[in-house]
Amino acid sequence: MKMPWQSMLYGGDYNPEQWPREVWDEDMRLFDLAHINTATVGVFAWSRLQPAEDQWEFGWMDDLMSLLERRGKQVCLGTATAAVPPWMARQYPDVLRVDFEGRQRQFGMRHNFCPNSPSYRTFAPAIAGKLAQRYKDHPGLVLWHVSNEYGGECYCPRCAAAFRRWLQQRYGSLARLNEVWNTSFWSHVFYDWDEIVPPNMLSEHGNPHNPDQTAFQGLSLDYRRFMSDSLLECYKLERDVLKEHTPDIPVTTNFMEVYKPLDYFRWAPHLDIITWDSYPRAGTDPADTAFNHDLMRGLKDGQSFLLLEQTPSQTNWQAYNALKPPGGMILQSLQAVAHGSDAAMFFQLRRSQAGCEKFHGAVIDHVGHENTRVFAECQKLGQQLAGFGDALLGSELPAExxxxxxxxxxxxxxxxxxxxxxxxxxxxxxxxxxxxxxxxxxxxxxxxxxxxxxxxxxxxxxxxxxxxxxxxxxxxxxxxxxxxxxxxxxxxxxxxxxxxxxxxxxxxxxxxxxxxxxxxxxxxxxxxxxxxxxxxxxxxxxxxxxxxxxxxxxxxxxxxxxxxxxxxxxxxxxxxxxxxxxxxxxxxxxxxxxxxxxxxxxxxxxxGVEALGPKQPGVECTLRRSDKGAFLFVLNHNEFPVRVALDSGWSQDLVSGKTVEAEGFTLQARQAAVFSHR
Ligand SMILES: [Zn+2]
Missing domain, CATH: 3.40.50.880 (Class I glutamine amidotransferase (GATase) domain)
Structure with missing residues (x-):
């Protein structure tokens, strides 16, 4: 489908519900300064939007949406369904998961819903529908962000029942199921569907040092397929409701690189555009990040994607949350663009005051003003991306x-x-x-x-x-x-x-x-x-x-x-x-x-497959192409300057805005250039 934006998306997760109203106006001033054009809002706002089953609080969201509209910002609107509100867990305990050890979870954390819970499957599409009905005509709405980073598993009785139905659908008969699972091994022949239980630490898995170890690969493999499909069903329920109200607004959910529990290739056809969150650890080989980008682009057969989250500076959840070095964030952003992203978005725009993400970097730091190194780098990237205009949008990376x-x-x-x-x-x-x-x-x-x-x-x-x-x-x-x-x-x-x-x-x-x-x-x-x-x-x-x-x-x-x-x-x-x-x-x-x-x-x-540039340690080249032209990205991941020699014909660096002859030029440490063809 045609994407409703005309330039690279730049901005990120914005959670003003954590802040007093007067801070929002200051945020808008800072967004303008940093050339931010898009805000992702509402991702974790369920308990603020629906304080009780029959109570809705859209006033603050109305205020936020019109503020963003007045400031000319685009909105990536979250459906708020990644963390259920406390009242729901208390009144409808079927929304809570049973974990791999067989323990019934209580309220807490996020991603805390059972994907086969009838209550969750009613309440989640309902709030998505309410949001769509309310904001469908908002001029800045460019993208629906369903839930957030779907993941995890559940082993509750409802999931067990749904698993049996899924198996009946897949195999038709117990005879066929017994055959493909080879159940004569270890006396596992099933004579009634209800004899089948989910594979977890109470059943087929039992080694605490190697939870993957299962006595029945066929069964465990099918449960993974089923769980990936179950979460996908939750996504599709919301997607369908959104499409009823806003058929022309793309719908997505954000992925997490090679995230094991979900088969993203099975998910991809149901997303209008792939979006994902990139959090390389300090010292990660840029080739590994390139692989992640190439995987995300591959999910929809080469279609461009959106880098929906990255940190401008540091994460909080890794063992060693090192800062990105000067220029490192811009280089990583341009690497995403070099591999097919039409966006560079952050988690998050203003750093939380409390909660487990208070040490997670943001564009606006706890100090609250623009005079920080990180803000200056964000400003510089914003300017560079704005300079790209629409030249790169939707362009492809031909590969043989x-x-x-x-x-x-x-x-x-x-x-x-x-x-x-x-x-x-x-x-x-x-x-x-x-x-x-x-x-x-x-x-x-x-x-x-x-x-x-x-x-x-x-x-x-x-x-x-x-x-x-x-x-x-x-x-x-x-x-x-x-x-x-x-x-x-x-x-x-x-x-x-x-x-x-x-x-x-x-x-x-x-x-x-x-x-x-x-x-x-x-x-x-x-x-x-x-x-x-x-x-x-x-x-x-x-x-x-x-x-x-x-x-x-x-x-x-x-x-x-x-x-x-x-x-x-x-x-x-x-x-x-x-x-x-x-x-x-x-x-x-x-x-x-x-x-x-x-x-x-x-x-x-x-x-007869050709390289784009000479093999040179730490120097990466990619090519994006569309009817608007061809663009050669050259990235220097080294901590020192390099001299690069390319074929003649490439000139005009989009990043610096200068005309540069690509035949022999110098890239500074952690610097990238984007050449167009003369
Ligand atoms: Zn469940």
């Missing part, structure tokens, strides 16, 4: 390389007992993504269900769970000329976490041209060494693998590297299989970044 990320695969891997606790899906995916990032090769993050036709190179690390449909897609991708790579444990199970029999890697055996006979586990201090014995211009030398390594037999694939040591010395560690017009690679251990980097360079050269 893709990295597959799959939530269900992640859940299944972590639920599996063995082979090693060190197996980490997200780390493995990030490592391959970083291979492209380090070379400044544009890369997208994609799902197993997405259209892959734009990609020439596709990497699916640790793709342990492979359905017949996914295998068919991979086969087709390679047959059509694509270069595909997967790794150890690839293709081992189907979508129910049942091993695909007759040899690993199951459904991928033919396309990869291999049989994996066995897998050995390395202790944390051990590694396996392998040597590339079939070098190409980019791929050569000795490398190491960790965590696990497998014994691979070629069934048509060409061995590219062989182990030097370990039980499988002399057998292939890396294989390449010519299949149709393309090639399918298998990497049988958890390889270190040096090999990934070589492989990416080799694959890109073979496929």
């Amino acid at each position: 390389a893709g990295v597959v990320f799959d939530w269900e695969n992640w859940w299944a891997l972590d639920y599996s007992s063995g082979p090693s606790n060190d197996i980490d899906y997200v780390t493995e995916v990030r490592r391959y993504h970083k291979g492209f990032y380090d070379h400044n090769i544009p890369v997208a993050v994609t799902s197993v269900d997405a259209d892959w036709s734009q990609y020439k190179v596709l990497v699916a690390p640790l793709l342990y769970m492979v359905s017949a449909a996914t295998a068919a897609k991979i086969r087709q991708f390679v047959a059509d000329g694509g270069i595909f790579l997967t790794t150890y444990l690839g293709g081992v199970v189907d979508e129910h976490d049942r091993v695909t029999l007759k040899g690993y890697p199951g459904e991928l055996r033919d396309v990869l041209g291999i049989w994996v006979e066995e897998l050995n586990v390395l202790l944390p201090e051990d590694e396996v060494i392998f040597t590339v014995n079939n070098p190409s211009p980019a791929l050569q030398g000795c490398h190491s693998g960790r965590i696990v390594y497998e014994r691979v037999h070629s069934e048509g694939a060409e061995p590219v590297a062989a182990y030097n040591n370990g039980m499988f010395a002399g057998t292939p560690a890396v294989t390449r299989h010519a299949f149709g017009q393309g090639q399918a690679w298998y990497v049988a251990t958890s390889v270190q970044p040096a090999f990934v980097n070589q492989w990416v360079r080799d694959a890109a050269a073979t496929a």
Whole structure:
């Protein structure tokens, strides 16, 4: 849908209900100073808007909305449903969750509602409807913000009943359910739906040191799917009500990077635009933040997104809440824009006086005036974003390389007992993504269900769970000329976490041209060494693998590297299989970044995928393109200046407003430039 804004969104969460009325006018003055054009309001205001079941207090919100209107500010309006009010918990205890340990929660915290509570599912859409009815004609309303950072789980009797209904819908019969869960194992055959209980610490999970450990992967996996769907249902109930009143206002809810409990790919089609909250820790590799942005952009197949929250200075909830260094916040904001964001928004605009977020940074600090370093930086960013005008809005980042990320695969891997606790899906995916990032090769993050036709190179690390449909897609991708790579444990199970029999890697055996006979586990201090014995211009030398390594037999694939040591010395560690017009690679251990980097360079050269700029440590390049033009972002993440040389033709830095020849220019420490084409 068409987004109703004409420039980059700049502002953030604003909670004036925590402040006396006279402070609001001062806030408006400071917003103007900082070039803030958008305020997110009402996100945690349920108890102020609805003090009792039959009592509504919209006066203060009316006042706030007209104040924002008079000052020409856009509004991202929260539906206030992320934290239930105390009266609701007391009168309607079904809104309260039962936790993983089986304890009935009392009122407190936020995200404190049971997603299958009939009361919550009545009250939440009701307040969303009231807000929509009241503010539907407000000229500044540009975005609906449903709830906030949905998450968590519930194990109450209502969720148990809903889970049984969800299972009946999915499997149709107990016979089918018993088959896919393999319930003959440990005497689990179910003869009545009511015998099925949610998997938590009182049932299938019991190890306090490893809560993921479950006796029944199929059951636990389905509960995760069900819980993600249950929270999505809550979102959709509110979304539907909002759409009745304001069909042209986009609706969203804010995501949290690789947040494990929710399958964001399943959520994305129900959001008009993806929005998310970025809180990198001090010392986070900028490549990891880039991955998060690429994932968010990938959720809706490349559509631009909004950075809805970040801190201007520091968080309060991490172990070490270091300040962002001078220039760091602007650089991180422009990195979001470089990866497809049409916004740079903060949590929050004025720092809370009390509550657990009083040490969370804000644009306006406790001192209350504009004479702070952080405010000055916010002002500078506001000016820069305003300078972009509408040039970047909705523009895309073309990519011919893709990295597959799959939530269900992640859940299944972590639920599996063995082979090693060190197996980490997200780390493995990030490592391959970083291979492209380090070379400044544009890369997208994609799902197993997405259209892959734009990609020439596709990497699916640790793709342990492979359905017949996914295998068919991979086969087709390679047959059509694509270069595909997967790794150890690839293709081992189907979508129910049942091993695909007759040899690993199951459904991928033919396309990869291999049989994996066995897998050995390395202790944390051990590694396996392998040597590339079939070098190409980019791929050569000795490398190491960790965590696990497998014994691979070629069934048509060409061995590219062989182990030097370990039980499988002399057998292939890396294989390449010519299949149709393309090639399918298998990497049988958890390889270190040096090999990934070589492989990416080799694959890109073979496929004719080009980099945007030279590979230079700490220097990141991306390209956004639309009918308004092409824009090359160059970001220096280093603590020192760098000299960058780019192709001629790029000039006019949008950030500084100056004409700069990109052929040879200097970027200061933590500085970014955005070039347009001459
Ligand atoms: Zn529940």
